[in-house]
Amino acid sequence: ETGVTQTPRHLVMGMTNKKSLKCEQHLGHNAMYWYKQSAKKPLELMFVYNFKEQTENNSVPSRFSPECPNSSHLFLHLHTLQPEDSALYLCASSQDEGEGYGYTFGSGTRLTVV
Amino acid sequence: DAKTTQPPSMDCAEGRAANLPCNHSTISGNEYVYWYRQIHSQGPQYIIHGLKNNETNEMASLIITEDRKSSTLILPHATLRDTAVYYCIVSSISNDYKLSFGAGTTVTVRA
Numbered sequence: 001e002t003g004v005t006q007t008p009r010h011l012v013m014g015m016t017n018k019k020s021l022k023c024e025q026h027l028g029h030n031a032m033y034w035y036k037q038s039a040k041k042p043l044e045l046m047f048v049y050n051f052k053e054q055t056e057n058n059s060v061p062s063r064f065s066p067e068c069p070n071s072s073h074l075f076l077h078l079h080t081l082q083p084e085d086s087a088l089y090l091c092a093s094s095q096d097e098g099e100g101y102g103y104t105f106g107s108g109t110r111l112t113v114v
Numbered sequence: 115d116a117k118t119t120q121p122p123s124m125d126c127a128e129g130r131a132a133n134l135p136c137n138h139s140t141i142s143g144n145e146y147v148y149w150y151r152q153i154h155s156q157g158p159q160y161i162i163h164g165l166k167n168n169e170t171n172e173m174a175s176l177i178i179t180e181d182r183k184s185s186t187l188i189l190p191h192a193t194l195r196d197t198a199v200y201y202c203i204v205s206s207i208s209n210d211y212k213l214s215f216g217a218g219t220t221v222t223v224r225a
Contacts, residue, residue: 092157092158097210100205100211103158
């Protein structure tokens with residue numbers, strides 16, 4: 001365990017389903033991140049939250065909707081996904097936005113869209 | 115941010131030092147060099163970072179050339195558990211030190 005917990009570890013969903021990914025950290029970090037890792041592609045930064053406020057959205061389609069109710073929890077709400085959205089979704093946290101050495105990653109949620 | 119170039123893969127023998135190169139010829143003066151690794155089916159793990167000086171911690175050593183255009187990550191005694199994808203990343207305050215991952219180097223440690 002790294003201190004960043006992601007649930008579920010695996011998720012299979014149909015294209016018409018709605019599901020949510022959860023990320024939780026109790027490291028006292030103020031910044032949280034969502035990354036997407038598709039097969040044979042580098043990690044892509046999706047969203048950044050700092051002190052619960054979204055500070056970055058890297059042109060992510062609206063079928064991905066993040067939510068950060070407090071500095072310890074981050075959600076990624078999914079609806080009407082496409083098969084190409086199948087990927088490993090990784091959550092990370094750091095003390096503050098602006099500390100590249102201090103990222104702690106979770107183990108990810110392996111998402112399959114059918 | 116400066117881009118980095120890493121070899122796509124390399125093998126090394128268990129118990130020997132593994133030297134992982136990274137080129138970052140367009141690095142600017144305020145950009146740090148970070149190394150992370152990702153073991154299969156896990157999230158990336160921080161290894162080490164530096165600006166100008168060589169750095170060492172319990173996991174690895176980082177050697178940065180004087181002109182800062184390249185660096186080498188050294189795993190002093192590679193073990194089978196060091197088999198992973200290693201990422202060399204440069205970042206600076208201009209983008210809040212966000213990490214942008216490339217393809218990395220797939221390192222396979224062989225017994």
